[in-house]
Amino acid sequence: xxxxxxxxxxxxxxxxxxxxxxxxxxxxxxxxxxxxxxxxxxxxxxxxxxxxxxxxxxxxxxxxxxxxxxxxxxxxxxxxxxxxxxxxxxxxxxxxxxxxxxxxxxxxxxxxxxxxxxxxxxxxxxxxxxxxxxxxxxxxxxxxxxxxxxxxxxxxxxxxxxxxxxxxxxxxxxxxxxxxxxxxxxxxxxxxxxxxxxxxxxxxxxxxxxxxxxxxxxxxxxxxxxxxxxxxxxxxxxxxxxxxxxxxxxxxxxxxxxxxxxxxxxxxxxxxxxxxxxxxxxxxxxxxxxxxxxxxxxxxxxxxxxxxxxxxxxxxxxxxxxxxxxxxxxxxxxxxxxxxxxxxxxxxxxxxxxxxxxxxxxxxxxx
Numbered sequence: 001x002x003x004x005x006x007x008x009x010x011x012x013x014x015x016x017x018x019x020x021x022x023x024x025x026x027x028x029x030x031x032x033x034x035x036x037x038x039x040x041x042x043x044x045x046x047x048x049x050x051x052x053x054x055x056x057x058x059x060x061x062x063x064x065x066x067x068x069x070x071x072x073x074x075x076x077x078x079x080x081x082x083x084x085x086x087x088x089x090x091x092x093x094x095x096x097x098x099x100x101x102x103x104x105x106x107x108x109x110x111x112x113x114x115x116x117x118x119x120x121x122x123x124x125x126x127x128x129x130x131x132x133x134x135x136x137x138x139x140x141x142x143x144x145x146x147x148x149x150x151x152x153x154x155x156x157x158x159x160x161x162x163x164x165x166x167x168x169x170x171x172x173x174x175x176x177x178x179x180x181x182x183x184x185x186x187x188x189x190x191x192x193x194x195x196x197x198x199x200x201x202x203x204x205x206x207x208x209x210x211x212x213x214x215x216x217x218x219x220x221x222x223x224x225x226x227x228x229x230x231x232x233x234x235x236x237x238x239x240x241x242x243x244x245x246x247x248x249x250x251x252x253x254x255x256x257x258x259x260x261x262x263x264x265x266x267x268x269x270x271x272x273x274x275x276x277x278x279x280x281x282x283x284x285x286x287x288x289x290x291x292x293x294x295x296x297x298x299x300x301x302x303x304x305x306x307x308x309x310x311x312x313x314x315x316x317x318x319x320x321x322x323x324x325x326x327x328x329x330x331x332x333x334x335x336x337x338x339x340x341x342x343x344x345x346x347x348x349x350x351x352x353x354x355x356x357x358x359x360x361x362x363x364x365x366x367x
Contacts, residue, residue: 013055013312014055014056014057014058015051015052015055015056015057015058015084015304015311015312016057016058016060016081016082016083016084016312017043017057017058017059017060017083017084017085017086017087017297017300018060018062018074018075018078018079018081018083018085018086018087018107019036019039019059019060019061019062019086019087019088020062020064020071020074020075020086020087020088020089020094020095020098021033021035021036021039021061021062021063021064021088021089021090022063022064022065022066022089022090022091022094023036023061023063023064023065024063024065025065026065026066026067026211027063027064027065027066027067027090027091027094028066028090028091028212028243030243030244030245031090031113031243031287031289032063032090033282034243034282034286034287034289034290034293035088035089035090035112035113035289035290035292035293036061036088036293037278037281037282037286037290037293038112038278038286038289038290038291038292038293038294038295038296038297039059039087039088039112039293039294039296039297040059040281040293041274041277041278041281041293041294041297042293042294042295042296042297042298042301043057043059043297045297046297046298046301052301052304052305052311053305053311055311055312057301060078060081060083062074062077062078064089064091064094064098066090066091066093066094067094068093068094068096068097069097070094071089071094071095071097071098071101072097072098072100072101074098075098075101075102075105075107075109076101076105078107079102079105079107082312083107084108084304084311084312084313084314085107085108085109085110085300085304085314085316086098086102086107086108086109086110087109087110087111087112087293087296087297087300088111088112088113088293088296089111089112089113089114090112090113090114090289091114091162092114092115092116092119092134092161092162093116093160093161093162094114095111095113095114095116095119096114096116096118096119096120096161098111099111099119099120099124099127099340100120100121102126102127103120103122103124103126103127106126106314107126107314108126108127108128108314108315108316109126109127109128110127110128110129110130110296110299110300111127111128111129111130111131111340112130112131112289112292112293112295112296113130113131113289113292113293114129114131115131115132115133115134115137116133116134116161116162116165117133117134117135117165117338118165118339119339119340120339120340121339122339123338123339123340124339124340125318125341126316127339127340127341128299128318128332128340128341128342128343129340129341129342129343130292130295130296130299130330130343130346131262131292131343131346132262132342132343132346132348133335133338133342134162134165134166134169135169136348136367137237137260137262137348137367138166138169138170138173138237138260139169139173140260140348140350140365140367141170141235141237141258141260141350142169142170142173142174142179143173143365143367144258144350144364144365145174145179145205145235146174146177146179147365148205148233149204150179150204150205150233151174151178151179151180151204152179152180152182152201152202152203152204152205153170153174153179153180153181153182153203153204153205153206153207154181154182154183154184154197154198154201154203154205154206154207155167155170155181155182155183155184155206155207155209156184156186156189156194156206156207156208156209156210156219157183157184157185157186157209157210158185158186158187158209158210158211158215159185159187162238163209163210166209166237166238167181167183167209170207182201182203184197184198186210186215186219191215191218191219191221191222191223192222194219194222194223195222195223195226195228195229198223198229198232199226199228199229203232204231204232204233205232205233205234205235206223206229206232206233206234206235207234207235207236207237208220208234208235208236208238208240208257209237209238210240212240212245212246213245213249216236216240217249217250220234220250220253220254220257221250221253224253233256233258234256234257235257235258235259236257236258236259237258237259237260238259238260239259239260239261239288240257240259241254241257241259241352241353242259242261242287242288242289243287244284244285246353247353247358247359251358252355252358254353254358255352255353255354255355255358256352256353256355257352257353258350258351258352258364259350259351259352260348260349260350261288261348261349261350261351261361262288262291262292262327262346262347262348262349263288263291263327263347263349264327264328264347265347265349265363265366267326267327268324270324270325270326271291271326271327274291274294274326275291275326278290278291278294291326291327294325294326295325295326295327295330298323298324298325298326298330299321299323299325299330299332299343301323302320302321302322302323302330303316303317303318303320303321304316306320318332318341319332319333319334319341327346327347328345328346328347330343331343331344332344347366348366348367349363349364349365349366349367350363350364350365350366350367351363351364352364
């Protein structure tokens with residue numbers, strides 16, 4: 001939101017930006033809170049720097065609760081309010097619905113955190129994304145599994161476009177290299193039955209393609225307590241262990257679970273400064289999602305400033321973006337086969353919570 005002191009340093013009507021985030025259940029509200037913190041900090045700094053061509057930015061926030069229908073309704077409402085663009089969203093299913101609706105209504109959408117490759121059905125120049133596509137991150141994760149000696153892999157999963165895409169990507173990447181994937185459907189299994197199936201299968205790694213907190217937390221607890229599975233590595237490529245509520249709920253059981261995180265090995269001066277500001281705003285260590293939120297606003301502001309017309313008229317040219325983000329220089333390209341514009345090189349890491357100090361992280365692989 002724009003404060004009076006910020007608006008006083010700019011002139012003219014506001015440039016309205018619609019923000020989508022999962023701020024209530026069944027959405028992952030902690031991820032939404034981090035995303036919103038990054039978006040709000042980015043807007044505050046844009047306004048402190050004079051806004052968009054002298055006009056203050058106003059952030060209009062809507063809670064999607066991870067619901068595709070809710071996301072579509074929010075997009076329609078925000079379009080009716082005359083937003084110049086939309087930003088945000090964490091959950092892929094909600095982001096896909098929002099992107100499709102935004103393209104239909106002619107509103108630019110810069111997606112912050114959702115990684116599903118097929119973000120839209122038909123190619124559009126209106127939609128771009130800060131997060132890396134799922135195919136890139138999950139293939140890096142597949143390489144990590146193989147290098148760690150995990151050729152026989154099981155996935156505990158639920159019916160979802162996102163989880164199905166992840167399972168397919170892992171299967172396509174591992175099987176040509178001698179790996180196997182066994183699917184365990186948690187819509188039909190209890191945590192105890194899952195342990196039985198896993199023990200019978202003989203997989204050395206179990207990937208948790210499950211919603212948080214349920215059913216993923218009960219599954220982790222059941223596997224950790226089962227002596228038959230003492231040698232099984234748990235993995236969570238979707239990033240559930242990134243957030244503090246994972247560690248608070250699981251304690252030591254939540255350590256040593258490799259996941260994907262989109263941070264650089266080292267931050268530059270901008271990343272260090274923004275990280276400190278986010279830590280103050282959140283009263284906790286900022287997740288990669290908070291940095292994605294900040295970088296979203298930095299990139300969108302750069303594009304809107306380069307608009308040859310009214311920055312609020314809904315016209316964007318993602319190819320003109322060229323701005324320093326917290327995690328590297330942000331430029332967008334249109335990869336072959338992609339329906340949206342994409343930040344060319346967001347950083348990707350495989351990390352886990354350090355069993356020796358669960359409050360800290362170990363970087364296991366970069367890509």
